[in-house]
Amino acid sequence: MLPFRFIHAADLHLDSPFAGMSGLTDRVRKHLQQSTFIALDRMVQLAVREKVDFVVISGDVYDSSNTSLRAQLRFMEALEMLDREHIPVFIIHGNHDPLDSPRLAVTLPPLVHVFGPVPESVTVVRRRDGQEVSVITGMSYLTSKVKENISLRYNKKAGASELFHIGLLHANVDGNQEHETYAPCSKKDLNTAGYHYWALGHIHSRRTLQESPYIVYPGNIQGRNIRETGPKGCYLVDVDETGAVAMDFRELDTVRWFDMEVSIGDCRHPEDLRLNVERLLTDISESYTTGFSMVRIRITGRGSIHRELEDGFILEDLLIDLRRKVDNQAGTVGFAGCVWVESFCLSSGAEIQLETLLQEDSFIGELLRLAETELAGDIGSDSVIGHALRPLMDQPEIRLLLTGSTREEQREWLRRAMELTALLLLDDQEAGGASA
Template identity: 50%
Template sequence: MIPFRFLHAADLHLDSRFVGLAQLPQAVRSYLRESTFAALGRLVGVAVEEEVDFVVISGDVYDITDASLQGQLRFQEALKQLAGHGIQVYLIHGNHDPLDGPRLSMELPAGVTVFGAGEAGQAVACRRRDGAEVAVISGISYPTAKVTENTALLFNRKPGSSLFHIALLHGNVDGDLQHETYSPCTRKDLISRSFDYWALGHIHKRSILHERPAIVYPGNIQGRSVKETGPKGCYIVDVNPEGLTDLRFRELDTVRWQVKEIPIDGLTDEGELTNAVEQAVEEIRGELPQLMSVVRFRLTGRGRVHRILSEKGAAADLLSELQRREAARAERKDFAGLVWTEGFAVETGLPVDRERLLQEDSFLGELLRLSGTSGETADGLEELLSAALKPLMENRELRRLLTAIDGVEKQDWLRSAEELGITLLSGAEEAVRAGGQHPAFAEMGGSEENE
C-alpha cells in the first residue's frame, strides 16, 4: 500500500450565532462570531503545513438556521485556497446543513467532491506529489435535516480494490444521549463493513472509538458553548505501507471554553472570595496567553461565604465586575489572553458535617442516605428521578423536555435537592445566623469565630 496523509475534520458550524450570548458587549460578540471562521483559516493553514494529500469533512459545515451568505463565501474561499495548493477536499452534509437546506448555488473549485444522498457514493483520492491512487473514499449526505435510518449499512468496499478505504459518516454511534439520534448505528455495524477508516461527524467531543479499523470523531473545530470545553480541532492521519494509521490531533480553536472549580472551604468573606476568583482568572490567562477563554466558575464546598453567595448576590456582583474589566480589554482589541467569565454555578453549602448528618437517626439522615445510594449509579439516579417526576411525565411536552436532560444535569438536581434539605432541616442556617454552634458542625471547628 502506498503511504499517504490526510486531514479529518467535521462540524465546522460556520458563522454560528452562539445562542444565549446575545447580551455580550459588541466587541466580544463579534470576536466570538468570527471564531468559527478563524478556526477554518487555521484548518487551511494546518493542511498546507502538514502537506496533506487531501481533506475530508464529515458534515455540518453550516448551521441550517445560520447558513449566511458570509459563511458560504468564506467556505468557498477556503476551498479555493486548498485547491491552490493542490489539496483535494471530500465532504458530506449532515443534519445542520442538509442538501435541501438554504444555500447559494455556487460553483465549487476543482478538486472538491460533495457526496450525495441515498447511497454511498465513491471517489478515488490520489497522492499529491505523484498522482498515485491511494484511497477509495465513500460518503452519504443528509437529504433533509432528520435522517433516522442506519445509513452505515449502505456502505460497501469497492469490489476488487486493494486501496485504503475511508467512509464519511455523519451520525450517532452507540447512542450518545447528549446528541440527537440521527443515522444511528453501532461500532459493530461499522466494523462489519470492512472499511479501514471511519471519518465520523456529529458528536462534538473528539474520540477514537476503535483503533483497527479506526473509528474516529474529531469533534468540532471551535467550541461554541460551555458544553463544548477543551481544545477543538482536527486529526492529521498518516497511513503507512501496511495500512496502519497514526493520528495526531491539531488544535484549531481561537476561543477556548472551560469550566473551572473554585472551592469555598476556608474562605471567610467577600474579599477572600474575590481574591480566589481573580487568581483563577489570572491562572487561565497565564495558561492560554494566545487564546480568548470563556469560563464558567463552579463554586463548590462548604463554608461561611455560602450565605454571602445565596443571600447577598455576591456572585452576580462579582460577575459584573469581571465582565466590565474584560470588556474594556476587548474594546482595545486585546483578545489574546482575554478571560471572559460566562457565569457562576453556585454549588456551595452551609458549613455542616455532612458525614455526621448521614449517621443521624433522623428524617434528614435518611434523606441523605437515600440520595447517596441512588446517586451512585445511573440506573439508581434514573429510578429515583422517575418516581419523583412521575406526575410531570404525564404531560407530553414536559416529558419530551425531561427525557432530553443528560446525566450530569440530573446529578446537579440531586445535589441541589440535598443542599436544600440540609438548609431547611438541619437547623444549621438558624445557628449560623445567630452566631451560635450547631451539633452538625461542632466537630468542624465549633462556632463561626473559630472557622
C-alpha cells in the same frame, strides 16, 4: 500501498450564533461569532503548510439548514484557496446542513467533491505524482432526520484492494447519549465494511473508538458552549507504505471553553473568594495564551461565607467587575490570553455537619435520611418529591422548568433544599434554646 497525508475535520458549524449567552459585550459577541471562521482559516493554512494530499469534512459544515450568506461565502473562499493549492476536498453534509437546505446555487471549484444522498466512491491521487492512493466513500443527508443505519449501505469498492479505503460518515456510533441519534450504527457494522479508516462526524468531542480499523471522531473545530470544553481542531493523518496510520491532533480554535471549580473551604470573607477566583483566571490565561477563554466557575466546598453567597449579589457584582476588566483588556491588547467568566454556578454548602446529622435519632436526622433516599432514586411522580411537586405542575412556567430540567439539575435543587431546611431547623433549635 503508497504513503500519503490528509486532514480529517468535521462539524465546522460555520457562523454559529452562540445562542443562549447573556451579559456579552458587543466586542466579545463579535469575537465569538468570528471564531468558527478563524478556525476554518487555520485549517486551510494547516493543509497548505503540511502539504496534505486531500481534506475530508465529515458533515455539518454549516450550523443550521437556514444557512447564512456569510457562512456560504466564507466556505467558498476556503474551498477556492485549497483548490488553488491543488488540494482536493471531499465533503458530506449532516443533520445541520442536509442537501435539501436552501443555499446559493454556486459552481464548486474543480477539486471539491460533495457526496450525494446515496453512497458513492471516489478514487484519490497523491498530489506530487498523481498516483492513486485511496478510495473515499461517503453519502450526505438528504434531509435533517436520518434515523436509519445508513452505514449498512456502504460497500468497499471492488478491484481496489491495494488502496487505502476511507469511509465518510455522519453518525452516532454505539448510541452516544450526548448527541441525538442520527444514522445510528455500531462499531461491528463499521468493521464489516472492510474500510481502513472511518472519518466520522456528529459527536463534538474528540475520540478514537477503535484502531483496527480506525474509527475516529475529530470533534468540532471550534467549541461553542460550556458543554464543548477543551482544545478543538482536526486530525492530520499520515498513512505509510504498510497502511499504518499516525494521527496528529492540531488545534484550530481561537476560543476555548473551561468548566472549573473554586472552593470556599478556606474563605472567611468574600474577598478571599475573589482572590481565589482571580488566581484561577490567571492559571487559565497562562495555560492558553494564544486565544480567548470562556469559563464557567462552580463554587464548591463548605464555608462560613456560603450564606452570604446565597442571595446572589456578591457573585453578580464580582461577575460584572471581572467582565468589565476583560472587555477593557481586549479592547486594548486584543483577546489573546483574556479569560471571560461565562457564569458562576453556586454548588457550595454551609458549615453544617451533614454526616453527623444523618446519624442522629432526631426529626432533622429522619428528614435528611429521607432526602438522601430521594437523591439516590428518580424524582418520579410516585416519589415523595413528586407528590410535593404535583400541585406546582398546574403553573405553566414551573411545569416547563421542571420538565425541561436534567436529572443532575434536579439533584442539585434537592441537595440545596436539604441543606437549607437543615439550617433553618438548626436555627430554630438555637433560637428556642436561647429563649428558654
